[in-house]
Amino acid sequence: DQQVKQNSPSLSVQEGRISILNCDYTNSMFDYFLWYKKYPAEGPTFLISISSIKDKNEDGRFTVFLNKSAKHLSLHIVPSQPGDSAVYFCAASALTYGQNFVFGPGTRLSVLP
Amino acid sequence: EAGVAQSPRYKIIEKRQSVAFWCNPISGHATLYWYQQILGQGPKLLIQFQNNGVVDDSQLPKDRFSAERLKGVDSTLKIQPAKLEDSAVYLCASSRTAYEQYFGPGTRLTVT
Numbered sequence: 001d002q003q004v005k006q007n008s009p010s011l012s013v014q015e016g017r018i019s020i021l022n023c024d025y026t027n028s029m030f031d032y033f034l035w036y037k038k039y040p041a042e043g044p045t046f047l048i049s050i051s052s053i054k055d056k057n058e059d060g061r062f063t064v065f066l067n068k069s070a071k072h073l074s075l076h077i078v079p080s081q082p083g084d085s086a087v088y089f090c091a092a093s094a095l096t097y098g099q100n101f102v103f104g105p106g107t108r109l110s111v112l113p
Numbered sequence: 114e115a116g117v118a119q120s121p122r123y124k125i126i127e128k129r130q131s132v133a134f135w136c137n138p139i140s141g142h143a144t145l146y147w148y149q150q151i152l153g154q155g156p157k158l159l160i161q162f163q164n165n166g167v168v169d170d171s172q173l174p175k176d177r178f179s180a181e182r183l184k185g186v187d188s189t190l191k192i193q194p195a196k197l198e199d200s201a202v203y204l205c206a207s208s209r210t211a212y213e214q215y216f217g218p219g220t221r222l223t224v225t
Contacts (some may be wrong), residue, residue, distance in 0.1 A: 004155070043117070043204055043216030044156070079117065089155050100146075100169055103155030106215055 003027050003094050006104040011109050019077040023090030025070065030092040034101065035064060035075050038087045045090075048075070058109050080111045115139065117217035119205050123153045124156060125223045131193035134220045138186070138207030144168075147180055147190050148204040156204055162188060 004093065005024045010082075013019045031052040036044035041057055050057040050064045058063050063076045087108045091101040118137040126132050138145050143164050148156035159178065161169040162174035173180070182188040189206040192199055200217070202221050 009153075032212065036216075041218065043206075045193065046213045046215070054167060089153075093211075097220050099216070100158050103157070105153065105155050 003102045004090055004104040006090055006107045010108040013080045015082055015113050016079045017109055019080045019109055021075040021088050023073045023104055024071060025092050029094040029097060032093050032095040033073055034091040038089065044089055046111040047112050082111050082113050085111045090098055117205055117207055117215055119217035119220055121220055122218065123221050125127050126195055128197055128224050129194040132195055132222065133191045135191050136188045136205030136217060139215055142207035142209050144208045145182055145188050146206040150202045151202055197224050200224045
């Protein structure tokens with residue numbers, strides 16, 4: 001039973017345009033969410049987080065939106081750059097209940113020059 | 114600040130052999146995690162340590178996997194005997210708080 005889903009295995013975007021990566025979850029107890037970026041042969045790198053008390057968090061070119069009623073979050077990258085080409089993982093946790101993070105399967109983003 | 118170190122980076126073994134992975138977390142990070150990432154999937158938590166005590170090992174296949182964290186710093190993960198389905202990247206992560214984790218580069222294991 002996949003608690004965290006990333007239904008798009010891959011996404012291609014033109015350089016300079018917006019990239020939107022989506023993540024859906026099933027567990028309504030999840031209250032903290034992370035996005036990680038992973039390059040080949042490297043470990044995942046933390047990108048941005050959001051708590052369930054917020055619906056938006058922004059860090060430079062990266063913005064995460066959370067829609068609790070839809071159990072959906074999205075990562076927006078504006079403008080996209082070729083260096084953003086990587087696999088992006090969404091992770092969710094019921095931190096208030098001391099639970100660990102559950103990761104989605106990832107979306108491979110390709111930013112075309 | 115040095116990142117999470119893991120070795121070896123790559124390992125190829127035959128089924129039924131044993132293998133061990135080593136992890137050195139970021140200095141001062143009390144919590145250490147071992148994840149298994151199978152191709153095309155997200156990382157799956159195998160075991161979590163807080164200092165040298167186990168916090169969560171509910172998804173660790175205890176009949177063949179074992180892990181220890183001596184003195185609350187370095188950790189080793191062992192598989193004995195290995196099966197074909199153990200082929201994966203084994204990631205170590207450490208954290209100071211519950212809000213984010215820092216990952217090492219991983220060990221890619223191939224079981225033939």
